[in-house]
Amino acid sequence: MNAIEQTLRAVAEAVLSDRDAAKVDLDALADRMAQIADANPNIGPRTRLKRLLKLISSRLGMALLGAYGPFASQPLSARRQTLMRWSTGRPLQRTAFQALKRLALFAAYGCEPSLWPIGYEPLEPSAGFDLETSDLPSEADFIVVGSGAGGSVAAAALAQAGFDVCVLESGINPRQLGLNEADGFHQLFLGGGALTTRDLSVSILAGGALGGGTTVNWLTCYRPPTLDQWERDSGLPKRKIEEQIERIESRLEVNDNPVELNLSNLALQRGCQNLGWSVHRLRRNGTNCADRCAPCTFGCPYGAKQSAPLTYLKDACAHGAKIVCDAPAKRILFNRDRATGVELSNGEQVMARRGVVIACGAIESPALLLRSGLRGIGANLSLHVTTATFAQYDDPVSAFWGAPQAVACDQFLDEGILIETPALYPGFAAAAFPWPGDPLEPGLAVFLSIIADAGEGRITLDRHGQAVIDYRPGTRTSERLLKGIEEMIRLHEAAGGRNIRTLHQPPTDRPGKIVPNRIGLFSAHQMGSCSRAVDALGRAKGKDGLFIADASLFPTSLGVNPMITVMALAAYVAEDIVASS
Known part of the structure; x- marks a missing residue:
């Protein structure tokens, strides 16, 4: 040794x-x-x-x-x-x-x-997506870089309009879904699930395989609460975005069908009811979940989650689109100021007759644009920075089973704080919880607070050309984080929780300061990092034939789970591309 x-x-x-x-x-x-x-x-x-x-x-x-x-x-x-x-x-x-x-x-x-808690039993994985992928073509009318919420919708709209579309996905087309925790993070998440800010203070979760975030998210479907502000300040037309949302929700079969509540959701609902706070069942894009959930984070093994590979990518393929996996984009090719194609990391190229749509997400989209020589990219990054509290309960149900997010507390949404519950997995939970201590106590329930932050982050490149994430919560964001912790503690107390803890290091049951690497912070929603380089239609400033159609378009932090908003903006951008082509 x-x-x-x-x-x-x-x-x-x-x-x-x-x-x-x-x-x-x-x-x-x-x-x-x-x-x-x-x-x-x-x-x-x-x-x-x-x-x-x-x-x-x-x-x-x-x-x-x-x-x-x-x-x-x-x-x-x-x-x-x-x-x-x-x-x-x-x-x-x-x-x-x-x-x-x-x-x-x-x-x-x-x-x-031998270390797994009572109530946690991984399922046997199922077969992967029934979606045919292709070899790299030499050219297409439009190249869409990214197959997640934004890229899938843009690809479907362009293909349905009769254009020849090539979708480039840097990750794999998974052969199995419902994977175990270690394989699931490694295969389906950006950075193999190990992505963080430069200083390790914020852990970043972002989809990194076919379907992007739609493959690994927890099915929560919120409408954007920011449309009035975005229309006033950034020129995004509220009515047109709402029309796109209606179509998106129909295609994803968004519903409010009741699901059985696991321990975290049950405790959150009970705490809100006992305090008289606003709590509601979440609308979700899951069909026939049948209360058998557990591995949502690592791909739905039942085909119940209406992710991009089951909806918009399927639609795109039905209209002739080609999907190429294991195809990381290195840079965009230009002829003067017009986007003409994409070069992959292995040196292969695919040419675009009409344009290139970037939809790699708010981390990889600015990185690709920076590698391609664009400037003024990467600032205004919001992370929906999140922390959590946990407690023990005597309820006979487990937090390791059932729909990850089924209810939410929006009592403080106007203050930039949304309280939900996370999916719980032994490895991720143990790594996140403070040390020392028993990370997986019996009767564990966890609440998380999503914070509408102020765009304090930035994406740059390291010497290898890979994305570097810098983020430090500002005063307002830190105040919201602390208030979120205080209110989550009140909820645990009202719900009958005991041994309540925050993610501060060392362990404590009271809010402390927000100091990097002294408290567990996370991000599952990244946005805004290209917003200063595009117009209201997603067109890159100073470049022809180059469009952006993902969460990096967001002018501000959203404050709620962003999938529906990403898809609606991508549909709006794609509609304009079709009309102008």
Whole structure:
């Protein structure tokens, strides 16, 4: 066993409780940690993690982090003291702690059945999407880069109008759906599920396979509450967007059919009712879910989730569109100021006779445009930055089963705070919860607060040409995060929860300051990062034949789950392209 392997084993032993460490093979766990670290497709973060492991494997490196002797040579109690000190120390120490803790706990609880909580039983995966993909053509009328909420709708509209359409998807066409947690994150999420801001303070979840976010989201279908503001400030016509929403909801079969509430949803509803707060059942694009949900995050194995591959991509293919997977776009090709095609990362090219539609999402769309030489791109990034609280309940139902999001509390929506419930998986939960502690206590229920932030983020490129996410919550966003925590605690108390905790490090039952890597922060909705480079019709300023049709168009943070809004804006953009072509 080399020095890095010894360090990984020592980290795993220190992070796990004595009880849980005794249940696993620590050598095998160290191997799994190394495999997960090596599988990160983002070169920069993967390299930084390897440097960290090398650093703490040496006496000098540990001295730079304020400790003595190689990490693996310290007694177990000293290793735990070192990690605890780092968890509240200087920024570099906090970043190191979070990287090590998350890696060890995800590898352990996400992959080791002996650590899974009562009530969690992964299903057998089903076959993947019944959607034919193609080889790369030499040319098409329109190239659509991205197959998620925006790209699928744009592709369908253009194909139905009679144009020859090629859809480029950087990720895979999954052969299986309803995957286990480790495989699901690796195969279906951007960055293999390991994507974060540059400083690791915000974990980023974004779809990274065929169907994008529509394949991995939790089916929640909100109408946008911002249309009046967007029409007034940005020229987006409210009536036309609402017309598109009606069509989108019909195609996705959006409904409010009741589903059985799991523990988190049951507790949220009960807490709101006991406080007299506004709570409502969510509208969802699921049909015949039949209360058998569990693996929504890793692709619906029942075909109940009306995701893009079952709806708009299917429509696009029926009208002749070609879908090419494993086709990451490197840059857009131009003839002077007109978009003429796309070059892939392997050097292959596909030419566009009429135009290129960018719909890679608010992280990858600006990265592609920056690699293509455009400027003024990447600012105004909103993340719907999210945190959570958790508590124990005596209810006989589990939070690890059932519809992930079925009810929501919109009592504070006008203040930029929406309270919902997350899907719960052992590895992700253990990596997110504060340390030390039992991350998967019996009767666990979790609430999350989605914050309408103020566009404090920015996308830039690293030296490898990959996206770098910088984000620091401003004063207003931090105030909303703290208020969201306070109100979630009140909800847990009103619902009968006990041992209530926030995601602050170290563990606490009261709100604290919003300090990077001292509180668990997440983002499942990214938006706004191209809004300053386009007009109200999604046309790139100063470029002909180049359009943007995804959440990066949003002028401001939305405040609610964005899928329906993304699709409606993409339909609006595509309608104008058809009319002008």
